[in-house]
Amino acid sequence: MVTEMINPNRVVADRVISTTCPYCGVGCNLQLHVKDDFIFKVTTPFDSPVNHGNLCVKGRFGYDFIYHPKRVTTPLVRRYLLEGKPRPEIREQRFEISRKDAEPISNHPISTLSDWVETDWDTALNITADNLARIYNRDGSDAMAVYCCAKATNEDNYLLQKMYRALFRTNNVDHCTRLCHAGSVVALQQAVGSSAMSNTASQVFMNDVFIVTGSNTSENHPIIALQMKDAVQKHGAKMIVIDPRRIDLVDMAEMWLPLKPGTNVPVFSAMAHVIVKEDLVNWDFVRNRTEGFDEFLESLEKFTPEYAEELSGVPAEDIRKAARMYAKAKNGAIYWGMGISQLSHGTASALALIHLAFLTGHVGRDGTGLNPLRGQNNVQGASDMGSMPFHYPGYMRVDNPDNRAKWEKAWNIEEGGLSLKLGLTTTEILSHAHEGGIRALYIMGENPMMSEPNLNETRKHMERLEFLVAQDIFINESAAFADVFLPATPFAEKDGTFSNTDRRVQRVRAAHKPRGMSRPDWQIICDVALRLESRLGLDTAHWTYSNPEEILREMGSVNPDYAGITYERIEKEGLIYPVPTLDHPGTPTLFTESFPRGRGKFHALDYVPVREEPDDEYPFILTTGRLLEHWHGGSMTRNSALNEIYPEARVEIHPADADIHGIRNGNPVKVQSRRGEVVVRATVTEKTTVGVVFIPWHFHEAAANLLTNDALDPQAKIPEFKACAVQVFPARESDLPNPDFELNRGRY
Amino acid sequence: MTVTFIMDGKEITVEDGKTILDAARENGIDIPTICWHEATTANGLCRMCVVEVEGWRTLQPSCIVPAGAGMKVQTRSEKVVRARKTILEMLASTMDLSDAPEVLTMMDEYGASHERFPDAKRRESEIKDDNPMYIRDYSKCLLCWRCVQVCADDAQYTYAINFEGRGFETQIGTFFDKPIPETTCVLCGQCVGVCPTGALKPKRQFLLETGMSPQEISVLNTGRKRRKS
Numbered sequence: 001m002v003t004e005m006i007n008p009n010r011v012v013a014d015r016v017i018s019t020t021c022p023y024c025g026v027g028c029n030l031q032l033h034v035k036d037d038f039i040f041k042v043t044t045p046f047d048s049p050v051n052h053g054n055l056c057v058k059g060r061f062g063y064d065f066i067y068h069p070k071r072v073t074t075p076l077v078r079r080y081l082l083e084g085k086p087r088p089e090i091r092e093q094r095f096e097i098s099r100k101d102a103e104p105i106s107n108h109p110i111s112t113l114s115d116w117v118e119t120d121w122d123t124a125l126n127i128t129a130d131n132l133a134r135i136y137n138r139d140g141s142d143a144m145a146v147y148c149c150a151k152a153t154n155e156d157n158y159l160l161q162k163m164y165r166a167l168f169r170t171n172n173v174d175h176c177t178r179l180c181h182a183g184s185v186v187a188l189q190q191a192v193g194s195s196a197m198s199n200t201a202s203q204v205f206m207n208d209v210f211i212v213t214g215s216n217t218s219e220n221h222p223i224i225a226l227q228m229k230d231a232v233q234k235h236g237a238k239m240i241v242i243d244p245r246r247i248d249l250v251d252m253a254e255m256w257l258p259l260k261p262g263t264n265v266p267v268f269s270a271m272a273h274v275i276v277k278e279d280l281v282n283w284d285f286v287r288n289r290t291e292g293f294d295e296f297l298e299s300l301e302k303f304t305p306e307y308a309e310e311l312s313g314v315p316a317e318d319i320r321k322a323a324r325m326y327a328k329a330k331n332g333a334i335y336w337g338m339g340i341s342q343l344s345h346g347t348a349s350a351l352a353l354i355h356l357a358f359l360t361g362h363v364g365r366d367g368t369g370l371n372p373l374r375g376q377n378n379v380q381g382a383s384d385m386g387s388m389p390f391h392y393p394g395y396m397r398v399d400n401p402d403n404r405a406k407w408e409k410a411w412n413i414e415e416g417g418l419s420l421k422l423g424l425t426t427t428e429i430l431s432h433a434h435e436g437g438i439r440a441l442y443i444m445g446e447n448p449m450m451s452e453p454n455l456n457e458t459r460k461h462m463e464r465l466e467f468l469v470a471q472d473i474f475i476n477e478s479a480a481f482a483d484v485f486l487p488a489t490p491f492a493e494k495d496g497t498f499s500n501t502d503r504r505v506q507r508v509r510a511a512h513k514p515r516g517m518s519r520p521d522w523q524i525i526c527d528v529a530l531r532l533e534s535r536l537g538l539d540t541a542h543w544t545y546s547n548p549e550e551i552l553r554e555m556g557s558v559n560p561d562y563a564g565i566t567y568e569r570i571e572k573e574g575l576i577y578p579v580p581t582l583d584h585p586g587t588p589t590l591f592t593e594s595f596p597r598g599r600g601k602f603h604a605l606d607y608v609p610v611r612e613e614p615d616d617e618y619p620f621i622l623t624t625g626r627l628l629e630h631w632h633g634g635s636m637t638r639n640s641a642l643n644e645i646y647p648e649a650r651v652e653i654h655p656a657d658a659d660i661h662g663i664r665n666g667n668p669v670k671v672q673s674r675r676g677e678v679v680v681r682a683t684v685t686e687k688t689t690v691g692v693v694f695i696p697w698h699f700h701e702a703a704a705n706l707l708t709n710d711a712l713d714p715q716a717k718i719p720e721f722k723a724c725a726v727q728v729f730p731a732r733e734s735d736l737p738n739p740d741f742e743l744n745r746g747r748y
Numbered sequence: 749m750t751v752t753f754i755m756d757g758k759e760i761t762v763e764d765g766k767t768i769l770d771a772a773r774e775n776g777i778d779i780p781t782i783c784w785h786e787a788t789t790a791n792g793l794c795r796m797c798v799v800e801v802e803g804w805r806t807l808q809p810s811c812i813v814p815a816g817a818g819m820k821v822q823t824r825s826e827k828v829v830r831a832r833k834t835i836l837e838m839l840a841s842t843m844d845l846s847d848a849p850e851v852l853t854m855m856d857e858y859g860a861s862h863e864r865f866p867d868a869k870r871r872e873s874e875i876k877d878d879n880p881m882y883i884r885d886y887s888k889c890l891l892c893w894r895c896v897q898v899c900a901d902d903a904q905y906t907y908a909i910n911f912e913g914r915g916f917e918t919q920i921g922t923f924f925d926k927p928i929p930e931t932t933c934v935l936c937g938q939c940v941g942v943c944p945t946g947a948l949k950p951k952r953q954f955l956l957e958t959g960m961s962p963q964e965i966s967v968l969n970t971g972r973k974r975r976k977s
Contacts, residue, residue: 002855002862007846007946009957033953038962040953043941046787053787053941054903060937061881061950067966222936229905252905628934641880641951641968645929746930747906 011035017511018045020498020574021059022151022491023631025374026050026201026223027500027574028059032492037512039063039492049573050202050500056222057629058642066490066515068639071473073516075124076116076485081131082123087466087483116485121517121527128484129531131467135440136168136536141419145172145429145438148387149445149521150180150376152488153496153508155551156521157378157385158393159543160444163529165386166411166541171398171423172438175387176632177379178426179451180338182716183346184372185383190347191354192370193597195395196380198590199333199369200502200576204231206367209329211322212249213242213353214264214339214722218748219628221373221501224335225249238329240322242267243339244623245652245694246687248748255322258689261623261723262343262610263312268352269605270308270316271323273300275359280327285361289594292602296355299604311607313689327360331367338375338625342721344711345608358600364591374501376632377491381499384561384577389423394559398422410558411541425717427452427710430461439466444521445488447633449477453719454675454710455703471524476635477700487518490636494520496548497570499577502588505565506574522548610723611711614691618673618725620657621692622707628747630698638698647741649699650683653728657691658684661728668731668739671695673724676706679735681743682728693728697721701737753819760815768810768821769797779823780832780854783892784811785942788902793893795835796854800825807831829858837864842871844887847946851890873919878927881935883954886919888947895920895939895948908933 013033021028028051033041042060046053065071080087135143146164148157161173177185185195192198201224204210210231217225229252231237238254241247250256259267275281276297286293305316326332334357340349354370362368374380386393396403404418411418424432430448432438452458462468462481470479471486479485492511499505514520526543533540545551549567556562564579576586614621629646631637651671653663663669665684670677671693680695680702688694697704709724733739749764755777762771767790772779783794792809799810802820807828810821822828836855840862845851855862876884891911899909908931912921922931929935940948955965 002840002860003849003852005840005846005852005862006849007957009959010847010946011953011956035956036962038956038965040956041950054898054938055936055941057881057935057937060940061935064952064966067962069967222934226903226905233901233905644880645935744930746926746932747934748932 011040013041017509018507019491019509019511020377020500020506021055022377022636023058023062024221025376025379025501026221027377027498027502027504027506028055028223029506030055030059032063032511034511039066039511050502050504051223054223054226058631058637062637062640062642063492064641065473065636065639066492070639071515072475072485072487073514073518074118075121075487075517077119077124077127078483079115079117081127081483082117082119121519124484124486125527125531128469128486128528129535131483132440132442132469133532133535135467139439141168141170142172143437143439144168144170145424145440146442147426147429147444147446147448148173148175148382148385150176150379150382151445152382152521153378153494153548154381154385154499154505154555155496155548156444156525157382157387158551158555159522159525159529160442161386161393162411162541163525163532165392165407165418166413167529167532167536167538169417169419171389171419171421172429173387173423174389174426174429175382176376176426176446176451177383177388178718179342179721180375180379181341181372182718183341183343183713184336184350186347186716187350187354188370188372190603191351191601192591192595194590194595195383196503196590197369197371197374197501198363199366199371200504200588201371201373202227203367203369203588204228204237204333204335205235207231207237207329207331207333209238209240209325210333210335211240211242211326213334213336214341215335215337215373216243216245216247216625217335217337217373218248220337220375220626222628224373238325240325242322244689244692246689254325255318257314257318257322259312259314261339261621261692263308264340264343264349265345265352265605266303266308266311266607267314267319268349268356269300269303270305270319271326272352272355272359273303274305274320274323275327275356276300278324280324281359282361286359289361289364290358290600290602295604296602299606326356326362329362331365332360332362333367333369333371334362335371335373337373339722341372341716341718343723344611344713344720346713346718347715348605348608351603352605355602358602364589366589369589377500378498380501380503381497381505384499384559385555389425393555394561406558410554412539413541427712427717427719430458433461433464440468441465442469442471443478443482444471447476447478447635449481450633450697450700450703450705452710453705453708453721455706456676457710471521472635473518474635474639476633486524487516488521488524489514489518493518496522497552500574502576504574504576505562505570507567507570522551611720612674612709612723612725614725618727619691620726620728622671622673622704622724622726623692623694623722624697624704624708625694627696627698630696632698634698634700646743646745648738648743649678649680649696649702649704650743651680651728652683652685652688652694654688654690654692655684655686657693658682661730663728663730668733668736670729670731670735671707671726672729673707673726675709678702678704678706679731679737681736693726751815751817753815753817753821755821756823762815766815768799768808768813768815771815772810772823777823779810781811782851782890782944783894785894787942788894788897791893793891796832798828798831799823800828833858833860836860837862838868839890841865841868843890845945847888847949848890848944850944869916871916879929879935880951882937882940882948882950885947885949888945889920890945891918891920892944894942894944898938898942903938904934904936906932906934906936909939
């Protein structure tokens with residue numbers, strides 16, 4: 001038999017587990033091939049509805065952080081807690097983010113961390129509950145706060161916000177959506193009354209013109225970028241890229257409008273101006289589906305393309321051409337990312353985009369829509385689960401007594417027991433970390449010491465917390481400040497659901513049992529909650545679940561969007577919410593008849609410059625963003641082989657600017673703002689525009705967020721990550737945090 | 749518009765423009781394929797899917813030849829079976845099929861011998877291990893072109909790899925033979941996902957097969973790559 005020629009060492013999987021990718025919001029289907037409780041290969045079905053058999057480097061190869069030796073799988077507590085001593089004034093964190101020779105604590109094996117003691121679950125959970133209860137009894141609800149996690153499942157997030165709302169009676173519940181699409185969420189809430197993508201990403205095939213703005217889709221939503229490229233190459237769609245960087249997609253774009261960071265409002269408003277002046281308006285749509293048009297029209301008068309050119313640097317004629325192209329499309333759509341929302345006028349910026357869809361009626365049909373590409377695998381879900389200070393699950397306002405009553409009933413809470421007071425947002429929680437403010441913080445999976453703006457300031461706030469619980473898989477830059485570390489499991493060791501950027505609720509399945517003593521987040525939360533209830537003498541809000549589906553069903557019994565979702569229904573393929581009943585097929589396209597708020601609302605806008613404009617001292621605009629190979633704060637990807645292919649941060653600088661400063665490609669440079677400085681190598685490239693420099697924010701040793709501005713959008717409270725003023729100086733090789741790292745990539 | 753024709757004596761009607769292979773699959777007739785893949789553009793390279801069309805001089809690759817009205821197609825004629833067997837024997841004599849279980853199963857089915865051409869020169873090359881994500885073992889490559897296609901317009905639009913060399917020397921390579929990280933490759937692994945013979949393999953699977961334990965593999969990538977001196 002010829003089949004005997006088969007490779008005798010060939011590894012055959014014991015089992016293949018179907019699950020959802022833990023990286024970006026695309027929500028690709030993964031098949032984990034497991035042998036002896038070790039994932040050795042990832043594939044994806046070619047008939048998968050989301051990704052059609054394609055993956056990116058992170059999804060296909062970036063799961064090895066699960067097995068990284070630095071993963072913590074034993075509960076840890078600080079020595080002082082076990083010895084019954086008072087908390088030291090300054091905790092020894094062994095973590096100096098600003099020092100050049102700094103290694104984060106997570107680079108050390110546990111045994112060298114003398115401040116931490118390995119312990120059993122009971123001890124760690126009791127210490128957690130004792131301290132949280134003590135602080136709550138002393139200082140009340142306003143001293144308590146929690147960061148939920150856009151990486152964790154819907155079930156995990158639902159439980160954690162429930163714990164804080166039901167037990168501590170506080171709405172100080174938030175997660176990283178605040179740092180990502182808060183501007184878009186608030187704008188969409190104001191304009192249409194919903195806050196998710198109106199259409200699915202795969203509908204890009206049905207567009208004939210689409211705008212991609214503030215999104216480096218090829219690196220941050222790689223599979224959606226493939227679909228965009230297919231739309232252009234195989235379906236004849238025209239793509240308009242509006243972005244300060246010459247991103248990969250520009251190669252296939254019909255037009256590229258390179259605007260100065262922070263000038264979204266004038267550019268989009270000038271496009272609206274053209275659409276109105278050239279009478280390209282869809283009057284039926286404006287009359288029947290919107291309101292506030294007249295007032296908006298008045299505010300639009302000054303936004304001529306010439307005025308926008310003056311502010312943004314985009315030629316007026318290009319603005320006209322782009323406006324005409326989008327307005328005249330049969331099916332036009334807009335896809336946007338952080339470049340719109342991460343500004344101190346992020347809400348206005350998103351509103352200006354929404355106006356374009358209102359004017360042209362490019363919303364409410366297949367192949368059109370308002371599509372904020374959500375960043376995290378489950379940022380949509382975490383938001384849906386009420387991991388936000390203003391909303392219960394299902395975007396029910398917390399200051400509405402009717403909503404409160406619904407959740408009081410579900411959680412077995414006395415009438416009027418839940419708080420009507422709006423909670424603090426992510427950034428505010430930390431800036432309120434002082435005597436009389438937030439005293440105890442519980443962080444599930446997030447890494448504010450990388451993701452907050454102005455990290456030197458964040459660091460002070462972290463140090464001022466009285467008690468910090470970190471529930472994570474690594475001691476990352478933030479967990480280094482914790483008093484208790486509760487080892488949770490990554491995606492491949494737990495069951496649950498993620499909701500992707502399409503609003504598609506998909507299954508997450510365990511491939512093997514948790515490593516060491518680590519446990520799924522939902523089980524840890526239930527154990528903490530039960531201990532808290534007994535210490536606080538509360539009636540139980542129900543914390544005994546035999547599986548995660550019971551958690552989702554409890555949430556779905558109050559939140560109509562998820563009412564019709566059961567694990568059985570999403571066994572093979574996810575459902576796109578709203579799914580109001582058990583026989584409802586899901587809703588891929590929203591707003592077909594009307595908007596949730598009734599009519600779409602136009603808002604009069606004004607141009608507000610970014611909070612910190614370049615000047616003689618700090619002449620460059622710094623904009624930050626992400627890389628294909630890395631993920632956000634780096635807890636996962638920097639503990640992966642991914643780090644080997646992209647080991648260091650680089651600053652991108654335009655050749656014309658580099659020339660003036662005598663900087664050559666690969667030279668070390670110091671980038672300095674009013675708040676901090678980093679030393680990195682320069683990549684001299686026309687990918688960035690003159691006057692603008694770019695640094696990815698994944699690298700703790702040269703954290704871009706040491707430089708960024710913590711100015712907030714007044715409504716959405718989102719920080720201005722996308723524009724601050726910096727200076728660039730030549731530096732020495734020896735100033736680099738890691739002069740011997742090699743980065744030699746040929747990709748875009 | 750539909751087309752009606754005869755396949756293996758049976759009258760078949762399919763949509764105009766469908767290939768003979770599509771028509772066969774729609775009607776439960778098995779035609780073996782190697783280079784064909786649902787996610788790539790068919791290109792008739794491996795010729796495993798050949799069929800005999802009455803009155804046509806040569807065997808036709810069914811994956812690219814559209815079904816035509818009135819055609820009389822035989823999918824298992826003696827000529828067809830002989831051609832498929834010879835294709836398999838030529839593959840087995842020149843390349844390493846040990847990670848291609850589907851091809852080996854076909855060989856058994858067609859009674860193909862790997863010793864039919866004992867003097868044939870084998871296409872052998874060193875394993876290329878130049879990135880932490882996947883290895884390239886072109887001794888196992890049968891040049892189906894799927895990897896090149898998904899790297900190009902069939903999926904990724906990255907164009908990092910292509911054929912290099914001519915005739916017997918043909919191999920898949922990068923421009924200027926650069927290591928993978930220095931090409932336009934984004935390491936998406938679409939190519940690994942469509943490789944039928946194990947020529948492209950995830951690094952961790954490869955290491956496991958060389959006898960390393962999961963623990964040993966897990967500590968491998970924790971050291972960072974140093975700058976070349």
